Amino acid sequence: MDSLYSLEPLSALINKHVKLKYLKNSGRDFKVGTVSLVSARYHEWGPADPYFMDKLIASASIPVVFPYVDLKTSRDVLVDGGVRNISPLSSAFDAQPDEIYVLLTSRLVKEGLKLPDSGVQEHDYEKWDDNWLGTKISGLDVLKRTIEILTDEIYLDDIRGALEWNEMIKNIETVKQASQTHTLPDEITKTISELTSKVKKRHVPLFVIAPQEWFGDENKSTEFSPGLIEQAINHGR
Structure with missing residues (x-):
């Protein structure tokens, strides 16, 4: 093929x-x-x-x-x-690990403790201007850029969802522990018990590791030149 x-x-x-x-x-x-x-x-x-x-x-x-x-x-x-x-985090959680590390191969810089809205490198307008140096934007150019953006959004949503779910589980565990040392109304105790039994998961520390600089031509995920791979490996050491 x-x-x-x-x-x-x-x-x-x-x-x-x-x-x-x-x-x-x-x-x-x-x-x-x-x-x-x-x-x-x-x-x-x-x-x-x-x-x-x-x-x-x-x-x-x-x-x-x-x-x-x-x-x-x-x-x-x-x-x-x-x-x-893209990021099989559900499988990682199902394995009952002590910690989870998400290793990304493209640049991602956190904004404080939050993930950014986008991990895709921005373009200059001229790159998409049909009249710039007589170039013509093709449908393939648009498709490739669209796939790049869609892929980025999917894995960011995966990680965001896992982080939010993790935080919710942590809060449930905190409330459950508090209920064991404090006398709470029966209705609240019952609600905590039902919630815990339905979730059937536990909080697992999750760490996201990613390059902090762009690699190659616009950080393209489809570029596999030996020089670029060596540069990325050295950056990760």
Whole structure:
């Protein structure tokens, strides 16, 4: 199929450095997510899966940027799980962790304790002016920019929702603890008990880690040049 990049270099890198036996014996609950172009559903896979290495590669196969992974043995076609689940925080909470770290690969600067309204780099008007240097804005330019904005909004909403939910759980736990040391009216005690039983979750500290500077040409998420990757890695050290 047509794509901007080949999966061969990534496959070679993964096969060289990722060893299934080490993953299986690591004691870590390691999972990757994919979306099936056949069923349109999101699934997560662990090292015990017989086709895990193929699914690991598929989990990084951004549609159009990379080709999909065709699993002929299971009659399925897989792409990056971010198509349906950009930041799989629900899975992280379900694993009952002590802490959750969300690692973003594009620039995001908090505004105090809050996430910004946008993580997308702003453009100068001239970039979208058809008359600027005789350039013509194409439908593809608009589509790419729109996808960039939509993707940004989805993962920001995911993280905001998780942070807000986390804060609500924390408040419920605080009220529950207070009810155990103070005598409260039966009606309030009953409400707290019902609320706790319905939520069935607990507060987990959640940390968002992201680059603090732009990388490459306008911080494009589809740019995978070796120089840019090295620059990003060095920034994260």
